[in-house]
Amino acid sequence: MQREMQKMTWKQVRDLVPDEITTVIFPVGTLEAHGATALGTDNYIPESIAQFMADEINALIAPTVNYGITRSLYGYPGSITVSPDSFKAYVRDILDSFVDVGFEQVILLNGHGGNNEVLKEIAHTYFYDTDVKIAVIHWWEFCDDVIKEVYGQDGGHAALNETAMMQAIDEALVDASEYDTDMVYTYRPGADIYPVPGSILLYTKDEGYPDFDITRAKEYQRKVFECVTDFAKFVLERWSMI
Ligand SMILES: [Zn+2]
Numbered sequence: 001m002q003r004e005m006q007k008m009t010w011k012q013v014r015d016l017v018p019d020e021i022t023t024v025i026f027p028v029g030t031l032e033a034h035g036a037t038a039l040g041t042d043n044y045i046p047e048s049i050a051q052f053m054a055d056e057i058n059a060l061i062a063p064t065v066n067y068g069i070t071r072s073l074y075g076y077p078g079s080i081t082v083s084p085d086s087f088k089a090y091v092r093d094i095l096d097s098f099v100d101v102g103f104e105q106v107i108l109l110n111g112h113g114g115n116n117e118v119l120k121e122i123a124h125t126y127f128y129d130t131d132v133k134i135a136v137i138h139w140w141e142f143c144d145d146v147i148k149e150v151y152g153q154d155g156g157h158a159a160l161n162e163t164a165m166m167q168a169i170d171e172a173l174v175d176a177s178e179y180d181t182d183m184v185y186t187y188r189p190g191a192d193i194y195p196v197p198g199s200i201l202l203y204t205k206d207e208g209y210p211d212f213d214i215t216r217a218k219e220y221q222r223k224v225f226e227c228v229t230d231f232a233k234f235v236l237e238r239w240s241m242i
Pocket of ligand 1: 034112
């Protein structure tokens with residue numbers, strides 16, 4: 001069945017929510033430089049997780065918020081940002097509309113680290129104010145074990161993990177010929193730099209360089225999908241007992 005709200009009519013939504021469907025999946029990302037992968041990486045990845053998950057948890061998928069808080073890589077061509085205040089108000093307004101549609105649970109799938117803090121603040125007050133339950137999942141942090149399981153190493157930004165997810169979504173969204181190790185910057189304590197001197201960011205020395213292996217990318221993607229979906233199922237089940 002069709003689960004993307006953008007592709008449904010208002011009557012279809014009226015007939016399903018809340019009688020048959022009470023959960024909405026809400027992808028949030030940004031447009032940002034990502035080494036050899038497309039600027040929309042942080043939007044495409046949570047959308048792909050949402051599409052895998054929707055049938056499994058019987059949810060509708062709301063359209064993605066494509067612009068977030070881009071700071072570290074602002075200045076790289078194509079990176080776009082909104083202010084934290086604008087982002088917070090805008091995302092909260094959308095969440096408040098979900099209440100009026102009749103949803104009772106929100107699974108917010110975040111694709112961008114710069115959004116983490118504000119999304120946590122929003123989630124902190126949302127249920128208290130509205131009685132609609134919310135889980136914000138930062139997939140790359142939450143599935144940190146999966147990158148170690150499949151690749152035996154840590155990921156990063158636009159690194160092995162995000163590059164693999166994008167290749168698995170659509171190989172046309174990754175251009176391995178553009179990749180060069182001079183795009184890589186390994187974070188070191190004691191330096192805060194804007195823009196960061198590299199659009200591929202590693203957090204562990206010598207770990208997370210993209211390998212562009214499509215077979216492993218597909219395996220990694222499947223495990224990430226299962227990791228996030230299993231957790232969403234668990235949370236929804238626990239919520240149903242409250
Ligand atoms: Zn990213």
